Amino acid sequence: MDDHQLDQxxxxxTRAPFRSRFHLRGAELDxxxxxxxxxxxxxxxxxxxxxxxxxxxxxxxxxxxxxxxPVFLAQHATATCCRTCLQNSHGIAAGHAxxxxxxxxxxxxxxxxxxxxxxxxxxxRPSPQPERERRTPQPTLF
Numbered sequence: 377m378d379d380h381q382l383d384q385x386x387x388x389x390t391r392a393p394f395r396s397r398f399h400l401r402g403a404e405l406d407x408x409x410x411x412x413x414x415x416x417x418x419x420x421x422x423x424x425x426x427x428x429x430x431x432x433x434x435x436x437x438x439x440x441x442x443x444x445x446p447v448f449l450a451q452h453a454t455a456t457c458c459r460t461c462l463q464n465s466h467g468i469a470a471g472h473a474x475x476x477x478x479x480x481x482x483x484x485x486x487x488x489x490x491x492x493x494x495x496x497x498x499x500x501r502p503s504p505q506p507e508r509e510r511r512t513p514q515p516t517l518f
Contacts (some may be wrong), residue, residue, distance in 0.1 A: 377481060382488040389455050389465055398453035400493040404446040408494045411434045416490060420483045424456075428482065429474040433459060436470075450486040450493075 377385075390396045399410060408416060427439045428451075440457040441448045451457040455465035462468045466485075468478055 377484055378486065382485055383492075385485060386454060386489055386492065390453060395453055395455060399448075400446055400449060400490065400497060404443070404449055405494065405497055406500075408446050408490055409497075409500065413487070413491070416446060417483065417487050419445065420450075420486045421479070423447050423451075423484075424474075424479050424482050427430055428456065428462070429479055430458065431471055431473045436460070446490055450489045454485050454489050456482045456486055480498060 389399075423445075427433060435441055437458045437460060440451045442452065443449065448457075455461040461472035462482070463470045466481075468474065468482075474482070
């Protein structure tokens, strides 16, 4: 899928009130901004392969945490968090192991959502200087 197709799918899915409330903020946003996109993609590939790709994932419907990693947040935002959401929103039937192409599509939509969220984020504030560096030097009296 190209970026245009991914963007269309993301717009369609995030029109739902539940999906539209997810945004990268705080620690998850910092995580994305502090790492190379390839690193986040590798994490997404691993999470999808282990948590979503099996035909009958353990704890299906509850296997994706609500926070703690930007990929988890992206999964909820893009309806790739469980096999039921994957079937309802993406037409990928439950009950069979995801083939490589299906896994690649899921990872692509997750990573595209993360990319769009990071691009839309406000600029980061510089980290505060330690107290001793903020003080102005004492004037010399003599």
